[in-house]
Amino acid sequence: ATCTHKDRNDALHPLWQSPLSIPGGSRQSPINIQWRDSIYDPFLKPLKICYDPTTCLHIWNNGYSFLVEFDDSTDKSIIVGGPLENQYRLKQFHFHWGAINEWGSEHTVDSKFYPAELHLVHWNAVVYPTFEEAVMEGNGLAVIGVFLKLGAHHEGLQTLVDALPAVKHKDTVIEFDVFDPSCLIPSCPDYWTYAGSLTTPPLTESVTWIIKKKPIEVDENQLEAFRMLLFTSDGEEEKRMVDNFRPLQPLMNRTVRSSFQ
Numbered sequence: 242a243t244c245t246h247k248d249r250n251d252a253l254h255p256l257w258q259s260p261l262s263i264p265g266g267s268r269q270s271p272i273n274i275q276w277r278d279s280i281y282d283p284f285l286k287p288l289k290i291c292y293d294p295t296t297c298l299h300i301w302n303n304g305y306s307f308l309v310e311f312d313d314s315t316d317k318s319i320i321v322g323g324p325l326e327n328q329y330r331l332k333q334f335h336f337h338w339g340a341i342n343e344w345g346s347e348h349t350v351d352s353k354f355y356p357a358e359l360h361l362v363h364w365n366a367v368v369y370p371t372f373e374e375a376v377m378e379g380n381g382l383a384v385i386g387v388f389l390k391l392g393a394h395h396e397g398l399q400t401l402v403d404a405l406p407a408v409k410h411k412d413t414v415i416e417f418d419v420f421d422p423s424c425l426i427p428s429c430p431d432y433w434t435y436a437g438s439l440t441t442p443p444l445t446e447s448v449t450w451i452i453k454k455k456p457i458e459v460d461e462n463q464l465e466a467f468r469m470l471l472f473t474s475d476g477e478e479e480k481r482m483v484d485n486f487r488p489l490q491p492l493m494n495r496t497v498r499s500s501f502q
């Protein structure tokens with residue numbers, strides 16, 4: 242039998258079953274993006290992405306996903322423009338994925354799931370002194386979301402995939418000192434943007450989401466490499482790191498804008 246939405250939620254890591262949205266939350270993420278309901282905004286600027294590959298530090302399995310973290314003590318790796326008032330510093334990127342290719346992304350487009358979704362997390366260091374403070378503010382964070390679809394082998398992703406066996410268990414870290422994440426971002430400039438939240442605790446409503454319209458293609462072996470990671474620490478009973486995505490949240494009183502007609 243095919244897995245229904247409810248069954249899939251049951252399969253979710255306990256963390257994502259509740260709270261479905263924080264009490265009083267009016268801008269929770271992820272959401273379904275209904276293409277025809279998004280509003281073209283001609284005043285949206287192109288998003289400018291300037292990453293310095295030498296700011297890459299390490300890969301870390303934090304027990305929810307694997308994070309590639311960057312030195313965010315300077316403005317060397319930033320994004321600016323798009324819907325953003327300030328420039329935002331790159332702090333880390335990570336992914337969400339499913340146990341099978343039928344689902345795995347956090348956002349959906351016209352109720353379609355992708356097998357995985359990349360999140361590049363940036364914070365407003367112009368206005369806030371630390372990332373921890375920016376996490377608590379409405380304009381504190383900007384996350385670029387990129388959908389992954391099953392297709393051709395992705396050369397740039399492979400360097401990351403080759404390092405994953407070294408971070409199989411929760412709380413393992415491996416040095417990773419040169420990587421340019423712009424190789425994971427589609428060249429097509431089109432995106433949707435809306436006001437949302439972190440999709441894992443503390444679920445704070447501090448994220449300007451910028452969701453790229455075009456997915457990147459990765460092959461089956463590369464998706465399988467994500468699925469061999471573990472939620473569990475070395476020595477614990479193994480739990481495969483899969484289905485680490487939060488259920489869809491209500492749109493409530495929000496509009497999704499598009500940068501394209």
Ligand SMILES: NCCOCCOCCNC(=O)c1ccc(S(N)(=O)=O)cc1
Pocket residue numbers: 360362373376384438439440441442443
């Ligand atoms: N841990 C002690 C202090 O913590 C302060 C706040 O830490 C926030 C940790 N979480 C994140 O940084 C964080 C970042 C991005 C996303 S997501 N999936 O919405 O892109 C989810 C979570």
Ligand SMILES: [Zn+2]
Pocket residue numbers: 335336337360440
């Ligand atoms: Zn995420």
